[in-house]
Amino acid sequence: xxIQQNTVSENNFEQCIKCTICTVYCPxxxxxxxxxxxxxxxxxxERLRLKRPDFFDSALKYCMNCKRCEVACPSNVRIGDIIxxxxxxxxxxxxxxxxxxxxxxxxxxxxxxxxxxxxVNTAVALKPVRFMMDKVMAIDHxxxxxxxxxxxxxxxxxKHAAEAQAAFPKQVSYFHGCYVNYNNPQLGKDxxxxxxxxxxxxxxxxxxxxxxxxxxxxxxxxxxxRQAETNLASIRTAVNENDLDVIATSSTxxxxxxxxxxxxLSLKNDDVRDRVELATRxxxxxxxxxxxxxxxxxxxxxxxxxxxxxxxxxxxxxxxxIELLRMIPGVEVIVLDSQCCGIAGTYGFKKENYRTSxxxxxxxxxxxxxxxxxxxxxxxxxxxxxIEMSTTKPCxxxxxxxxxxxx
Amino acid sequence: MKFDTVIIGGGLAGMAxxxxxxEAGRSCAIVSQGQSAIHFSSGSFDLLGRMPDGRxxxxxxxxxxxxxxxxxxxxYAVMGAERCLKYAQRVPELLRTSGISxxxxxxxxxxxxxxxxRSKATWLTIDGYLTEQEPGKLPxxxxxxxxxxxxxxxYPEFIAEEFxxxxxxxxxxxxxxxxxxxxxxxxxxxxSANVARVFDHEKNLDALADKIRKVVxxxxxxxxxxxxxxxxxxxxxxxxSKIDIPLYLLPTLPPSIPGIKAQQTLQQCFRALGGxxxxxxxxxxxxxxxxxxKQVYTVNHxxxxxxxxxxxxxxGSFFSEGLVATPxxxxxxxxxxxxxxxSSRTEWYTLRFFDKQNxxxxxxxxxxxxxxxxxxxxxDNLYCAGAGLVGFHPVQEGCGAGISLLSALYVAxxxxxxK
Numbered sequence: 001x002x003i004q005q006n007t008v009s010e011n012n013f014e015q016c017i018k019c020t021i022c023t024v025y026c027p028x029x030x031x032x033x034x035x036x037x038x039x040x041x042x043x044x045x046e047r048l049r050l051k052r053p054d055f056f057d058s059a060l061k062y063c064m065n066c067k068r069c070e071v072a073c074p075s076n077v078r079i080g081d082i083i084x085x086x087x088x089x090x091x092x093x094x095x096x097x098x099x100x101x102x103x104x105x106x107x108x109x110x111x112x113x114x115x116x117x118x119x120v121n122t123a124v125a126l127k128p129v130r131f132m133m134d135k136v137m138a139i140d141h142x143x144x145x146x147x148x149x150x151x152x153x154x155x156x157x158x159k160h161a162a163e164a165q166a167a168f169p170k171q172v173s174y175f176h177g178c179y180v181n182y183n184n185p186q187l188g189k190d191x192x193x194x195x196x197x198x199x200x201x202x203x204x205x206x207x208x209x210x211x212x213x214x215x216x217x218x219x220x221x222x223x224x225x226r227q228a229e230t231n232l233a234s235i236r237t238a239v240n241e242n243d244l245d246v247i248a249t250s251s252t253x254x255x256x257x258x259x260x261x262x263x264x265l266s267l268k269n270d271d272v273r274d275r276v277e278l279a280t281r282x283x284x285x286x287x288x289x290x291x292x293x294x295x296x297x298x299x300x301x302x303x304x305x306x307x308x309x310x311x312x313x314x315x316x317x318x319x320x321x322i323e324l325l326r327m328i329p330g331v332e333v334i335v336l337d338s339q340c341c342g343i344a345g346t347y348g349f350k351k352e353n354y355r356t357s358x359x360x361x362x363x364x365x366x367x368x369x370x371x372x373x374x375x376x377x378x379x380x381x382x383x384x385x386x387i388e389m390s391t392t393k394p395c396x397x398x399x400x401x402x403x404x405x406x407x
Numbered sequence: 408m409k410f411d412t413v414i415i416g417g418g419l420a421g422m423a424x425x426x427x428x429x430e431a432g433r434s435c436a437i438v439s440q441g442q443s444a445i446h447f448s449s450g451s452f453d454l455l456g457r458m459p460d461g462r463x464x465x466x467x468x469x470x471x472x473x474x475x476x477x478x479x480x481x482x483y484a485v486m487g488a489e490r491c492l493k494y495a496q497r498v499p500e501l502l503r504t505s506g507i508s509x510x511x512x513x514x515x516x517x518x519x520x521x522x523x524x525r526s527k528a529t530w531l532t533i534d535g536y537l538t539e540q541e542p543g544k545l546p547x548x549x550x551x552x553x554x555x556x557x558x559x560x561x562y563p564e565f566i567a568e569e570f571x572x573x574x575x576x577x578x579x580x581x582x583x584x585x586x587x588x589x590x591x592x593x594x595x596x597x598x599s600a601n602v603a604r605v606f607d608h609e610k611n612l613d614a615l616a617d618k619i620r621k622v623v624x625x626x627x628x629x630x631x632x633x634x635x636x637x638x639x640x641x642x643x644x645x646x647x648s649k650i651d652i653p654l655y656l657l658p659t660l661p662p663s664i665p666g667i668k669a670q671q672t673l674q675q676c677f678r679a680l681g682g683x684x685x686x687x688x689x690x691x692x693x694x695x696x697x698x699x700x701k702q703v704y705t706v707n708h709x710x711x712x713x714x715x716x717x718x719x720x721x722x723g724s725f726f727s728e729g730l731v732a733t734p735x736x737x738x739x740x741x742x743x744x745x746x747x748x749x750s751s752r753t754e755w756y757t758l759r760f761f762d763k764q765n766x767x768x769x770x771x772x773x774x775x776x777x778x779x780x781x782x783x784x785x786x787d788n789l790y791c792a793g794a795g796l797v798g799f800h801p802v803q804e805g806c807g808a809g810i811s812l813l814s815a816l817y818v819a820x821x822x823x824x825x826k
Contacts, residue, residue, distance in 0.1 A: 017726075019446070019447075019661065019662070020598060020661065020662050021441070021442045021446050021662060023596055023598065023600070023601075023662075024442075024446070024600040024662050024667060025442070029593075029596060029601065030600075030601070030604060033589060033590050033591070033592035033593040033596075033601075034592060034593070035593070036593060036595065036596065037593065037595075037596040039596075040595055040596060070687065071441070071686055071687030072441055072442045072686075072687070073441045073442075073687075074440065074441035074442055074443065074444070074726065074727050074728075075441070075728070076440065076441070076689065076728070274709055274710060281711070284711075285711060288408075313686075313687070314687065315707060316685055316686075316687060316688045316705075316707030316708065317707070317708075319408070319683060319685070335678070338686075363638070
């Protein structure tokens with residue numbers, strides 16, 4: 001028996017030297033003392049949990065899974081993964097809360113909501129409805145819900161775009177994610193416009209499910225795994241059979257498919273991982289290789305403040321989105337300090353987290369207000385909701401801004 | 408991605424080098440595997456506190472001149488005393504323009520006071536921290552040492568024990584109020600950063616000032632742990648304006664607020680100059696062509712390499728994995744550069760923890776221009792700066808910050824003087 005192989009943790013936790021730098025950069029530990037902080041919740045707690053699983057601390061649920069601890073760690077310890085894996089391994093096996101089920105099942109709720117979008121949007125904006133959701137489901141009444149689109153992106157695509165897209169000689173596959181499908185089909189259309197201008201047709205995957213990030217954070221691991229398997233099968237068909245790259249417009253979907261699938265759901269993806277990337281990175285590469293250039297129209301100068309979402313920070317890719325914005329004539333780009341906006345997907349919707357969520361985001365909101373920007377740009381949809389709810393500025397995906405200024 | 412210079416490592420050396428290059432208008436990227444050892448800063452920057460044989464140094468430049476004769480492997484000797492003086496004179500200005508206000512003289516050490524109350528020779532100290540011109544020559548006769556109730560990393564009794572040796576009378580105060588009660592719900596993480604956030608609120612500074620004012624009639628100065636001003640720059644000034652006796656900060660155990668602040672200030676300065684700072688990424692391999700580095704590949708950026716005309720290896724020593732010890736070798740993991748170390752492992756360390764450890768002087772082999780050497784030849788567009796260099800004992804000699812800063816400026820100058 002190779003003892004070392006069986007005792008060395010995959011998440012590198014033996015490398016922790018207790019320097020506490022992670023806790024300095026933990027957005028939750030900074031505002032909520034009920035959370036033990038990443039060092040305690042991660043590598044320190046792991047030592048105890050390995051001894052006896054009942055050392056599991058339910059306060060681990062306060063971790064937002066932002067991974068900023070991992071970005072800060074000088075010793076390469078996957079602190080966030082240790083915490084999330086502990087929740088999966090030692091936490092409650094069944095998630096019985098209706099609230100968590102509703103928040104996590106973005107596909108189901110989206111499919112139910114989009115046909116009746118005008119009614120749903122009006123209803124969830126009403127005070128009595130929000131009050132009821134607060135009391136019955138513990139979804140905080142102060143949280144403003146994202147609007148649903150009237151009709152999904154995929155149904156629009158099949159009806160109005162599929163044929164024209166197939167005619168392009170060069171093709172790319174698109175993982176649109178729930179947000180584009182149910183909330184903001186325009187972002188998907190913007191991507192198609194940009195890719196078409198670059199000479200690429202945009203295809204959808206054979207079968208796409210929600211990437212599963214909300215299922216993981218709400219404890220629905222088996223369902224997350226099933227959906228991940230479906231997505232990986234479709235991605236494999238695109239990459240291996242059709243030799244197509246897969247691009248996405250959401251930083252969190254991209255991160256989940258590339259890193260959370262293998263790290264948290266134990267699903268191998270090395271055969272396709274490098275071919276799944278964020279659309280802004282894909283475009284940056286095309287432009288840098290000299291194969292593609294874009295013509296922009298003359299438009300009003302605007303000042304755009306870029307916000308780096310946590311999972312973007314972890315991937316290290318904000319550079320590409322920022323560079324794309326800088327290429328647009330008339331766009332002045334300010335880069336905001338990279339700090340968490342506080343919403344962390346479904347975390348900030350929960351009544352027990354609302355205060356933490358807004359406290360975490362406070363320094364960012366202040367910086368945005370002081371920036372003099374006309375518009376905030378970010379690659380994450382939930383950051384967008386949080387920023388639009390908590391500041392006076394509108395917030396868009398960089399690709400929407402890019403597309404709007406194409407000639 | 409294409410830059411004029413890519414610096415691997417975002418600690419003190421990497422950032423000082425990056426700031427010099429960026430302020431000269433060259434495009435520069437820093438790739439850093441996590442946050443750096445600046446987070447353990449004492450609030451001071453050392454140049455040279457002791458000679459390798461243990462003698463105390465009063466004039467660091469004179470000490471460096473001696474090193475040139477006696478320790479030719481020492482990075483200061485490699486750079487030469489004349490250059491060291493030139494760069495040492497530039498450092499205070501570089502720190503000040505970045506936003507870190509320091510006092511000190513490279514021709515005369517002053518003394519900082521450690522978290523245990525001991526005096527240590529140093530070069531530059533950040534404004535607001537307690538310093539002495541001679542060891543034990545404290546600027547007060549009766550001092551009140553204030554601490555926060557439940558704060559884990561500051562020990563007034565130890566400090567007082569040292570101060571009393573020099574005839575200084577000490578009294579103690581602890582402070583507590585609702586916001587501190589709130590963070591004490593998490594006793595294991597009652598550390599400097601969390602405490603400092605509380606004192607970024609003016610009402611809490613007021614409460615602290617009130618407490619201090621009550622002890623004023625009895626004391627001629629007050630000492631507060633370095634928990635003031637993590638996100639605000641004006642907290643210390645505000646606090647001082649509320650009281651009428653001198654107030655001095657003393658560093659705490661890590662994480663260090665002056666360190667966190669210095670890291671953030673340098674990083675912001677580098678970014679404001681147009682530099683790109685890639686945090687949380689690891690360089691994993693490099694392409695060499697005709698004896699030059701063409702590009703490096705990182706974990707995060709995968710198939711998009713960082714191309715540059717010049718590269719700087721500022722990955723530090725063992726803590727930051729700039730050097731890695733295997734059972735029988737010391738390895739530099741990015742370029743596989745030649746390293747200098749004792750061939751027998753038993754010579755690497757002694758069992759007495761606080762003794763001089765030979766492994767601390769191991770490092771990356773360079774030529775006199777600090778070009779990295781690989782397989783016996785210098786790579787002419789790859790330099791090494793900072794803690795990864797060979798031939799010095801940063802703790803015993805009190806020279807870690809000085810070597811990082813001076814080697815960084817030396818490397819930056821060579822890059823700026825080339826095409």
